[in-house]
Amino acid sequence: MTTAMNIIQGHSPALIVVTFLLFSYLMPVLDSWKKNWCATLAIAAHVLALFFTGILAWQVFTTGTVTYHMGNWPPPWGIEFVIDYLAIFMLTTITVVSLLILIFATKDLGHELKAQVSSWYYTLYLLLVGAMIGLAITNDFFNMFVFMEIAAISACGIIAIKEDKECVEASFKYLILSAVGTGCVLLSVAMLYMVTGHLNFTFAAEALVPALELYPNNILVALALFSAGFIVKAALFPLHVWLPDAHSSAPSPSSAILSGLVIKIYAYAYLKLLLKVFPGDIFSMVPIYDMILILASLSIFFGSLFAIVQEDIKRMLAFSSIAQIGYVFLGIGLANQAGLTGGILHIFNHALMKAMLFLSAGAIIYCTGIRNIDQLKGIGAKMPLVMGVFAVGAMSMVGIPTTNGFISKLYLALGTLDAGKPFYLGVILVSSFLNVIYYFPIVINAFFGEPGEEPENDIPVKKLPLEMSIPLVILAAGILFFGIFPRHMLILVERAVAIF
Amino acid sequence: MTDIALKLFDNMYYLVSMVLFIIGFHTMLTHSNLIKKVIGMNVMDTAVFLFFVSTGYVAGGVAPIIEPGVEQTYINPLPTALILTGIVVAVSVTAFALALIVKLYHHYGTIDAEEIMRIRSTE
Amino acid sequence: MERTTSILPVFAALFPMVMTFAIYYVQKESPKLRNNLSVLTSIITFISVAAMYPIIAEGKIIVFELFEVLPDMGVVGTFRVDVLSFCLALVASFVWMLATIFSVDYMSHEHAQNRYYPTLIFTLGACIGIFVVGDLFSFFIFFELMSVISYVLVVHEESVEALKAGYKYIVMTIIGGLSLLLGVINTYEISGSVSLDQIGLITEPSGLALATFIAFLIGFGMKAGMFPLHVWLPDAHPVAPAPASALLSGVMLKTGAYGLIRVFYNVFTPEFLQETGWITIVTVLAVITILLGSAVALTQYDLKRRLAYSSIGQMGYILLGLSLFTHTALVGAVFHIFSHAFMKGCLFLCAGAIIVKTGQRDIRELSGIGLKMPVTMIAFTTAALAMIGIPPLNGFLSKWNLALGSLEAGAPVFVIVLLISSLLNGLYYLPIIISAFFGTEAQEKKFTFDEVPFKMLMPITILALLCLVFGVSPINLPFNLSKMVADMLLGGGI
Incomplete structure (x- = not known):
């Protein structure tokens, strides 16, 4: 029992993401077996995630920032999750709000979607939430990119799942612009990797300080691409064109989570990278x-x-x-x-x-x-x-x-x-x-x-x-x-x- | 002049990937044919992958398969490994986009974005 | 001044808010219980405000800290009652109590009473809250609550006219509220404090300080119906049900005046405002407000609209008294807050009684009404005469002090303004009275007694009597309180 508790405590950063991914892929399996369990299990996944969030919050408040190394590979090589107060804030926001939206969705979906796709909706929904949580706690550039893509595809999915004209068109528009956004971000990551040789935020931030002297243009271009990418994703004017169609035509729970959480997570990621990774001197240059x-x-x-x-x-x-x-x-x-x-x-x-x-x-x-x-x-x-x-x-x-x-x-x-x-x-x-x-x-x-x-x-x-x-x-x-x-x-x- | 040309030649991969990126970006945003938009997206992704992979290239390096006792320069394997993931992601996005285009064709009977706009506005 | 602590201010502000929910829930059971509970709530609120009198009379200030709402932002959630707060809270809760009693019979033939009573009582809590809090943030919070919730009272009739007036009201209110927020934030930025327990938060003239002053002036001036921000008032006050109009004109306008007093004497200081000359803006606007309100009232033939314009003129008196910064003028202004609450409360309630009995709002149709409803019309006459400023009534006392104050300030021109406006008041009130008692129809008709029920007559009579009592009585509580207020504000005794 105590070992189980230790595992849960020690691995809760990974478990919180894994929970969502696991339950997400369980949904199609359940679909052909016990159809009416899907909604309950999706809620169960959220409750579990809330539990892990609670553990993490308790750890952060008692012992300070929690770091987690995927597969026990230490940072410069392995993927690192970092949970600080800001991440706890985001985790709580995401899990609580998405749980409430999900409870609403269990009834609303029957009215908006065809019966045979409703369990697929939960798959996409849980993937989206899992990707957002991953984005909130990851400390690695490439991992961030992967989560961004998962979030983008599942977000387009929960729009297009309604299958009427407006939804499909809005979803396509969102997908294309979101691909532009992630493309820009990935290019920017490549440029940063070129000058620093690190994908970990912390190490990249350290390496960027001397690198700014040597390759200022490189980092400036990276910053520009990076800003453009995140601004598309977060739908800031004038790159907001995809948002009104996507958010208005989608099923109501999708609109709620897209407007309530998804655009915010990109603003959060942008804030974190801008202030933690890019060296302070760059702000005097542009x-x-x-x-x-x-x-x-x-x-x-x-x-x-x-x-x-x-x-x-x-x-x-x-x-x-x-x-x-x-x-x-x-x-x-x-x-x-x-x-x-x-x-x-x-x-x-x-x-x-x-x-x-x-x-x-x-x-x-x-x-x-x-x-x-x-x-x-x-x-x-x-x-x-x-x-x-x-x-x-x-x-x-x-x-x-x-x-x-x-x-x-x-x-x-x-x-x-x-x-x-x-x-x-x-x-x-x-x-x-x-x-x-x-x-x-x-x-x-x-x-x-x-x-x-x-x-x-x-x-x-x-x-x-x-x-x-x-x-x-x-x-x-x-x-x-x-x-x-x-x-x-x-x-x-x-x-x-x-x-x- | 030759200086610049030489420098550009040295950094050919970067140059080509930038050209490709711009071609892809341009195709994606200006063409009204939805399939061409997806192709543009793929070209852009490929440009980024090329860029990323070439950051790990070391002149004269070989694939990092270590043979004991042989002293060799190896290329940086990390970008290559990452881009493998990137390609998978790009493929799935492409597949999804194509699926959406099929749906759009069912609804509107065309895959031209402007045509779709016209149909929507007359409805 | 000495500080003491007491739970009474917190109770007075929060009790009605809590009771709102009780009233909301009992109304499903029985409308009678709802009405009684509303009346009871307003009475208890008045008693709890009045219970602070012994402490205030000793010259102490009640301070109570509830809890810190925003960390690192200084005092927030504090309650503080000095003699000025007490005056306002007292008059507000008193008029509110009478208006609630009046409502019981007045509203019995109206729709949506289940919405009316909770709103009325909630607004009471917010209004008392404005007067008893001890910092500008809490002040702003209660001010916004009161303004936004009272929208429901304004649009109660739900006619097209009411909705139009209501929209104007809510838009202007929000503009005023945002402007007020700007003022509060600027004050915090300049001085690092928003506590009303200090004097002179801003004493350095700067662009930001001027912006703060203007922002406060817009925010509170909007509420107080100051020219040129009065445009919502003549539309919004008449469309509300009569007791709500009485409260809007009699009490809620005064929150603007109260806010301005706090701005002039706490946020800034009188000396500072006089040195910079910013106060001249207020004085000029006050004079325009007085003349404009009185003059436009003449052209109105809807009884409640005429009363609403009259309110604008009367608020001008108060603003004028505040802006002169002399002791006598300040006494006059604060006493006029009392007087006007009683007079205008009485007049609007009378108008309500007339509308209930005759359905008539047009002044030209009210001929002979005095014989039909003698008690109401005698009360109306008393209040109207007080409004004009006929000597033994309380309106005279406030005008007298205002006039003396203007002379003290070395500006006899304001005395002329006061005289002109009194003349105008006479011109628009006297015809109503004359036609009511001696109109053509009065000569033909016999005396037919047809009065409103007792619960409506009682508040009207009390208010009219108070107009008389506070004009002649040697033991004049409001007047003494006004003097204490003036001593405190000008003596720097905060």
Whole structure:
């Protein structure tokens, strides 16, 4: 028993990834044997992962950073996993949010997908989550590339699985642009490997300091390719073109996880590499932070602007994601304590908010079949729970106090002033106002709109199953909880920021 | 002039891989034929692989199969090994992309991106 | 000043918020229980605020630290009640209590009461919270909560008109809120503290300091209906149900005024604002607000709209009194916060009673109403006369002090402004009264007594009586409190 515990404790970084991969490949096997076990097992995989995350968190909080060497090969040769506070933050965010989305999916999928592919959906879903977890904890360039590709293929998979025209087309577009992104990243990795001879982040970072003197152009090109690759993946303006189609046409749980987590994991990886691997001197050679700030502001501004004119609720949410990822990059670009805290915290906060908003949009579509914003008039009376949590999400998006969106915006705002760039404070405030323009009318129409006489308002409303309402309520409660008691999350994030 | 030419010749692999990368990138983004986009993607991937593998090449080196007692220069095997994985990944992405193209053809009856856009806008 | 600790402020702010959920759940069982519970909550809140009086009267300040919300950000989650906070909380909870009692019968013929009562009580908690917290962050949080939640009260009727007004309200509120946030963040950036327990957080003139001042002015001015940010007010106040209008005009406008007091006296200092001359902006805007509010009210024939414009004018008095920085003017301004809450609360409730009985909102149709509803109209008359500033009433006392304060400040021009606006007040209030009692229909009609129920009359009567009592009584609690406030703020006794 104790040996089993030791194995679990010692190997939990690998086990957490292996769990997802293993369960993922079990799904097609189970499909032909016990079909109704798939959903339960997928949830079981998440619970196991949560357990390992808990162990890792406990280890990090008691003994500091945990490192794990794959196959016991020490770092310069073998693949290394590093779990620090930042990784713990990401792991918790991913496992908790994806578990909630999965619980929602178990009911929603039957309505959106053909019956014979639903177990394949779990395969792809678990692969995606496993790849994200791998991305969060890996400390190796090539390993990162492999996880990025796994994540890209499975992400395209959970879009295209719906098999209607829009989904397949969106998925193809995503696949091509994502291939461009990973291509750029791989080329950049090759260039870094050329000058450093290392694939491990830590060793590469050490070797890059002297290498910058010798081969500055090489490293600059690598940085440029690298930034371009991750910006495509994270859908920052102007490389966001794939996102609105992909996130709006996909099944609702897919949209939730894509908008809530997948784009964030690339922002996280970019942040980690930018601050930990590239030598500090490079930032005096190119104004990369200023470029990020400008792109982030454009992203915030145009994302909100496009969102205002959308008629489809999921498309609107997708454009809003572009704006919100801008906040995360804004935090990266500010590169000071408060700004980074705000940016990283927004990864978590926005994961909760956007997952919840997409799921509630999914619940509306499930119950009524309505996607058009104009037809949502008076829906609040029929579906008070769904529109209630939607209202909470909308308020959090705007940054009303007592919701978690306020806390991250507050820290970002402090960061802009600390950095002496009050212009970006204006960007934050203006974008909050733009959020009001596209979120509040939906809520207002839903609750206070005159129920019109048009026949489509009389469509029957299906009852929302418990499996779909529970994740919504938990996410909404989380938004309010972390808005009122942000203390512990902030402490975690501030420790995470301290490593930079 | 000859200097530069010589230098370029020395780094021919890098030069060629960059040219290939740009060709692939250009094909991928400008052609409206979806199959050509996938071909462009493959060319781009190949360029990256060539680049990566050539970073491990040592002039005059041989494959690192160690014979006891023979003193030889070996090439760096690590990039080669990595690129093996990279090729597998590229193949699977290609397969997936082609499968999606088949689906698109079923839905729209064409594999031209502009044509598909036109059909979508008229719907 | 001496500090002491007490749980009362926390209780007063959080108790209504907690009770909101109770009210929400009992309403499924019985509407009567819901109504009684709402009234009870508002009464308990008022009592718990009033219970702070002995401590405040001794000149102590109540400080209570709840918990640290944001680490490394200084004090957050602190409660702090000085005499100014106490005044505002007292008047807010008192008027709220009466409005809640009034609601029981007024709302009985309205739809969606299950939404109305929880919102009303929650807003009470947020409003008290604004007054009793001890730092700008908590202040901002409660301010936003109150502003956003009271949207539900504004659009209660759900008519197209109400929705339009509500949209204007929410957009302006968010703009104001963001501007306020900007001010708070700037303050934190400049001084490293947002505590209201200090004086003069910003004492160095700089671009950022000016931006902070403007941001606060926009944020609070929006709420207080200051020109040119008043545009939402005449639309939003009349469309709400009468008790909600009474609270919006009588109480919630004052949160803006309270915020400005804190900005002028805590964040900045009077000396600093006078030296830099920034305060002139406020003075000029206040004068425009007074004249504009009173003048536009004349052109309105909807009773509640006329009252709403009158509120804008009255808020101008308060802003003017605040911006003069003399003792007497400050006493006048703070006393006018009391007076206006009673007067305007009374007037809006009377308007509500009239609408219930006659369904009439047009002033020209109210002829002879005084014979039908004598008690309501006598109360209306009292409050309206106080509004004009007729001597024995409380409105006179505040205007008198404001006028004396302007003279003290060496600016007799403001006395003329006050006189003109009083004249305008007379012009738009007196015709209503005259036609109600002596209109053409009054001569034809017999005396037909048809009053609203007791639960509606009682709040109206109490408010009208208070207008009279606080004008003539030698033991004048609000006036004494106003003096204490002025002593504290100008004496630097924070």
